[in-house]
Amino acid sequence: MATGHEAAAQHAPTASEYIVHHLTHLNTSGHAQNVIVDWGLFNLDTLFWSILLGVLGMFLFARVASKATSGVPGRLQAAVEIIIEMVNTQAKGIVHNAESRKFVAPLALTAFVWIFLMNAMDLVPLDLLPLAWQTATGNEHAYMRVVPTADLNGTLSLSIGVLIISLYYNLKIKGIGGWTHELLTAPFGSHPLLMPANLALNLIEYVAKTVSHGMRLFGNLYAGELIFMLIALMGASLSASFTGVSLFAGHLIAGTAWAIFHILIIVLQAFIFMMLTLVYIGQAHESH
Amino acid sequence: MNLNATLFAQLLVFFILAWFTMKFVWPPIMKALDDRAKKITDGLAAADKAKTDLALAEKKVVEELRKARESAGEFRTSAEKQGGVIIDEARVEAARIITQAREAAEKEAGAAAQRAKETLRDHVAQLAVAGASQILRREINPQVHAELLANLKRELS
Numbered sequence: 001m002a003t004g005h006e007a008a009a010q011h012a013p014t015a016s017e018y019i020v021h022h023l024t025h026l027n028t029s030g031h032a033q034n035v036i037v038d039w040g041l042f043n044l045d046t047l048f049w050s051i052l053l054g055v056l057g058m059f060l061f062a063r064v065a066s067k068a069t070s071g072v073p074g075r076l077q078a079a080v081e082i083i084i085e086m087v088n089t090q091a092k093g094i095v096h097n098a099e100s101r102k103f104v105a106p107l108a109l110t111a112f113v114w115i116f117l118m119n120a121m122d123l124v125p126l127d128l129l130p131l132a133w134q135t136a137t138g139n140e141h142a143y144m145r146v147v148p149t150a151d152l153n154g155t156l157s158l159s160i161g162v163l164i165i166s167l168y169y170n171l172k173i174k175g176i177g178g179w180t181h182e183l184l185t186a187p188f189g190s191h192p193l194l195m196p197a198n199l200a201l202n203l204i205e206y207v208a209k210t211v212s213h214g215m216r217l218f219g220n221l222y223a224g225e226l227i228f229m230l231i232a233l234m235g236a237s238l239s240a241s242f243t244g245v246s247l248f249a250g251h252l253i254a255g256t257a258w259a260i261f262h263i264l265i266i267v268l269q270a271f272i273f274m275m276l277t278l279v280y281i282g283q284a285h286e287s288h
Numbered sequence: 289m290n291l292n293a294t295l296f297a298q299l300l301v302f303f304i305l306a307w308f309t310m311k312f313v314w315p316p317i318m319k320a321l322d323d324r325a326k327k328i329t330d331g332l333a334a335a336d337k338a339k340t341d342l343a344l345a346e347k348k349v350v351e352e353l354r355k356a357r358e359s360a361g362e363f364r365t366s367a368e369k370q371g372g373v374i375i376d377e378a379r380v381e382a383a384r385i386i387t388q389a390r391e392a393a394e395k396e397a398g399a400a401a402q403r404a405k406e407t408l409r410d411h412v413a414q415l416a417v418a419g420a421s422q423i424l425r426r427e428i429n430p431q432v433h434a435e436l437l438a439n440l441k442r443e444l445s
Contacts, residue, residue, distance in 0.1 A: 025290075033290045041292040050298060054305045058313065065316040070323030077320075084317050106310035114305060148298075153291060157298030161306075164299075 018236075019229050022130070025151065026143040043151055050148035053117040061113065087112060090275060094282040100169060104281050107165065111158060112274040118149040119221055119266030123259060126228050149269075150221040152214070159214030162277045163206065169284035182287065213276050220269050224262055231255045409441050416440060 013021060024032045025043040033041055064080045073081060091105035124146060133144040148154040170179045183202045188194045235251030238244050417430070417437060430437065 027292065033292060035290070037291045039293050041294070042297060043292060043294040046294050047297055047301075051301055054301060058305055058308050061309070061313040061317075065313045068316045068320035070320045070327060073320075073324075081317060081321060084314070085321065088318070102314075103306075103310055106314040107306040109314065110302070110306040110309045114302075151294065153294035154298055156291070157295045158302055160295070161299050161302045 015233050018233065019226070021141070021143070022126070022229055023145070023226075024143045025145050026133075032143070043145075043153060045143070045145050046148045046151040046154050049121060049146050050114075050118055050154055053121070053148070054114050057113045057117045058110070083113070084109060087274065091278055094275075094278040095285060096282070097173070097285050100173075100281070100285065104165075104278065107281075108274045108278050111162075111277050112270050115149060115158070115217065115273050116266060116270035118147065118154065119270055121147045122150070122221060122224055122228065122262060122266060126225075126232050147221055147225055149217055150225045152218050155218040155221075156211075156214035158217070158273070159210045162213060162280055163210040166280045166284040167206075169281055173285050174287065178287070209280055213273070213280070217269050217273050220265055224258075224265055227258055228255070231258060409444050412444055413437050413441050 026045040027033055027041045027043050029038075029041050061080055064077050068077055087109045088105055091101050091108055095101050095104050129146045130142075130144040134140050134142045145151065174182060184190075184195045184198050186198060187201065188198050231251055231254045234247045234254065238248040417433075
């Protein structure tokens, strides 16, 4: 399994080492990934936590769904119904095609619930799960990141999934001819000289949409996690001095404040991702 | 911020989860929600209908009460009228009976008086004849003197 900084073996980690260690994924290579892109590696921690949360979340929903009654609902069923009703309302307002909604609305629900659960891992005490993992493996430098949405792979895979589905609906609704025509003639016009510009702009638009879609979620969660680490470093500076005690108190106050604020962030980001998923797929249904 | 093959794995997981949701989560919940909406609609409609029915029934009750009161009044009036008629008739009948009885009694009394008078007249005639015969000292033949006696009787009446 992965090993941490060899240099950190003999002394307590510095602030920089602490943060770098926390931001390194447990992957299949046995060490930290040292190039920007390496298609031969898997991030085991991202896969484990995202699949675990996805399966748990969907299992819970499926369980509620299988027992769903049209009579008086229990509290759990009512909660699930509120979420589904919310997603359904948004889907109806954005995707004006009942047939497409049969897949798109559940897709949006999946995105919302899954992203919310993955984001919520940010609220688990920062060092708890990494420490448990390090204790379990007996390697005090083992890597473990528990927030799959703070991994660019996790968020870009979602946004690329949305891109693929929106391309599919472009083809399905407009046909290959209609879509090609749209790519070549919108937004500037159908003059042949404008076609390259139109095509280029459309391609850029698709790339920009997809990258910003994934990056927005990643950036929020990555930054949130980083701030939790900085707050944790304040608490780590506890000593008998006035500064040490003040920093510890600062940790308590800032940590509480940031965690409460983060409750908003994790829901909001999941909601934004879901809404943009619907918007992008809805755009695939509309002609320019 | 590194990219690796996790991306493809996650993509697959995303689609599998979405498929699962579409298959096992979405339809039952939607069905339950739609059914409940229908139930509530039906219930509200039934409540409205019941309310209308109740109002109608109340109106009918008031109407029936009014009718019953009216007909009871009619009954009383006609009974009073009939009673009055019966009493009047009875009064007339009684008066008639009384008059009849009085007339009969008077007639009877008149007849009795007449009879008594006649008897008395007979007696008086006989007495007169007897007296006259004694006075005349001669027998008067009743057959011969019948006219005389009848005249006498007539004068006495």
